[in-house]
Amino acid sequence: MKIPPVKGTxxxxxxDMARRNWIIDGxxxxxxxxxxxxxxxxxxxxxxxxxxxxxxxxxxxxxxxxDRGGRELALRPEITPTLARMVNQQINSLxxxxxxxxxxxxxxxxxxxxxxxxxxxxxxxxxxxxxDVLADAETIFCALDYLQEVGLTPNDIVVKISSREMLAxxxxxxxxxxxxxxxxxxxxxxxxxxxxxxxxxxLAEKVPDENKRKKILGLMAxxxxxxxxxxxxxxxxxxxxxxxxxxxxxxxxVMGVADFCMFDISTVRGLAYYxxxxxxxxxxxxxxxxxxxxxxxxxxxxxxxxxxxxxxxFGIGDSVLAILLEEKGLLEKQxxxxxxxxxxxxxxxxxxxxxxxxxxxxxxxxxxxNFSYKAAKLSKQLKQASEQNAGRCVIIGSxxxxxxxxxxxxxxxxxxxxKLDKFxxxxxx
Ligand code: HAM
Numbered sequence: 100m101k102i103p104p105v106k107g108t109x110x111x112x113x114x115d116m117a118r119r120n121w122i123i124d125g126x127x128x129x130x131x132x133x134x135x136x137x138x139x140x141x142x143x144x145x146x147x148x149x150x151x152x153x154x155x156x157x158x159x160x161x162x163x164x165x166d167r168g169g170r171e172l173a174l175r176p177e178i179t180p181t182l183a184r185m186v187n188q189q190i191n192s193l194x195x196x197x198x199x200x201x202x203x204x205x206x207x208x209x210x211x212x213x214x215x216x217x218x219x220x221x222x223x224x225x226x227x228x229x230x231d232v233l234a235d236a237e238t239i240f241c242a243l244d245y246l247q248e249v250g251l252t253p254n255d256i257v258v259k260i261s262s263r264e265m266l267a268x269x270x271x272x273x274x275x276x277x278x279x280x281x282x283x284x285x286x287x288x289x290x291x292x293x294x295x296x297x298x299x300x301x302l303a304e305k306v307p308d309e310n311k312r313k314k315i316l317g318l319m320a321x322x323x324x325x326x327x328x329x330x331x332x333x334x335x336x337x338x339x340x341x342x343x344x345x346x347x348x349x350x351x352x353v354m355g356v357a358d359f360c361m362f363d364i365s366t367v368r369g370l371a372y373y374x375x376x377x378x379x380x381x382x383x384x385x386x387x388x389x390x391x392x393x394x395x396x397x398x399x400x401x402x403x404x405x406x407x408x409x410x411x412x413f414g415i416g417d418s419v420l421a422i423l424l425e426e427k428g429l430l431e432k433q434x435x436x437x438x439x440x441x442x443x444x445x446x447x448x449x450x451x452x453x454x455x456x457x458x459x460x461x462x463x464x465x466x467x468x469n470f471s472y473k474a475a476k477l478s479k480q481l482k483q484a485s486e487q488n489a490g491r492c493v494i495i496g497s498x499x500x501x502x503x504x505x506x507x508x509x510x511x512x513x514x515x516x517x518k519l520d521k522f523x524x525x526x527x528x
Pocket of ligand 1: 214393
């Protein structure tokens with residue numbers, strides 16, 4: 100019986116691994132040029148860590164286990180709680196601001212669907228210790244820096260931005276109690292993914308008062324920051340957060356990425372810990388699930404037993420991103436192909452040791468080299484060399500008895516008979 104991979108997981112054959120590495124290498128390169136340092140944590144943590152402040156949705160999707168010592172553990176569904184834990188542990192010695200990135204392997208027991216898996220990779224960028232909206236703008240720039248580098252334009256993707264602080268103030272002015280906000284966010288976050296009547300039904304369960312519900316729906320229909328004050332009278336907190344949003348858009352303009360960004364009041368985010376600016380990145384066509392999302396979470400470190408330190412960041416998964424890049428024809432053509440510097444051809448078993456020795460010498464000198472395991476026909480070995488994308492073939496035949504070998508340039512097809520010592524001398528230069 101052939102055993103398939105577990106539902107929602109992926110096998111990475113070499114071509115898949117090449118894609119994965121290309122995506123992750125890009126994330127890392129862009130993180131570093133934006134001034135971030137890499138960190139990582141364990142793949143499993145205490146279960147309770149993810150129950151503190153991530154919200155019910157993610158808790159329901161946990162892969163949990165009990166270890167032999169009876170400890171309740173869970174595979175990490177995200178890395179933000181680990182980040183909060185790690186930063187709190189060394190809070191007094193870490194120079195601030197903390198600008199860290201990570202590319203964790205994550206696990207969520209979601210219903211597998213296009214772009215949503217049970218095991219995936221996620222690029223995380225976080226800035227801890229800066230309460231200025233400049234830090235939020237910088238994280239958005241960083242995401243777009245990468246997405247532009249791989250060839251996506253404002254015609255392909257959009258960053259939908261809002262503020263939970265503003266939404267909280269507006270909802271409270273409608274009469275929603277502070278304690279009811281978190282549950283309401285969960286419903287509002289689902290709005291774009293649900294049919295209208297299903298959404299309204301869910302909303303009615305959370306907000307039985309029809310008058311309040313109408314006001315919420317009116318608010319959700321607002322299309323610009325300016326329209327908010329036409330819809331509701333703003334209290335001081337709401338006004339301050341509207342100003343903050345305006346400043347964010349001004350900064351995104353200065354950073355040259357405003358064309359990618361729009362205000363969208365229905366962007367709320369599914370996780371419970373966000374406190375201020377929130378954003379999600381989507382394909383313009385709106386066909387796919389979110390490419391990424393993030394925002395400000397100023398209370399999380401304190402909720403994890405540390406001091407009150409502001410924080411902001413995002414996560415972008417590898418799965419929707421790869422689907423979008425593939426659909427746009429941007430993936431395959433950018434992948435570096437497998438390359439060998441040399442392929443060593445041995446025309447007769449009597450030269451086997453020489454061929455092996457020469458291959459190992461090439462490798463020790465820093466060249467990528469392979470050899471044929473059998474002294475098969477020359478044409479067959481040359482075919483193998485071109486399948487492995489070798490730049491040159493070294494052919495070891497009877498000429499070796501005169502200390503000579505043939506070097507074939509695979510691109511031009513040109514062959515050259517060359518003395519062994521000259522070959523090695525040229526390698527060094
Ligand atoms: P999130 O919105 O849960 O945020 O996930 C961010 C991104 O991870 C999603 O937009 C998606 O690309 C990817 N993702 C999430 N779940 C799956 C899945 N089941 N399969 C494939 N991809 C998935 C967070 O995780 C926050 N911790 C991000 C953050 C960092 N906020 C601040 N700092």
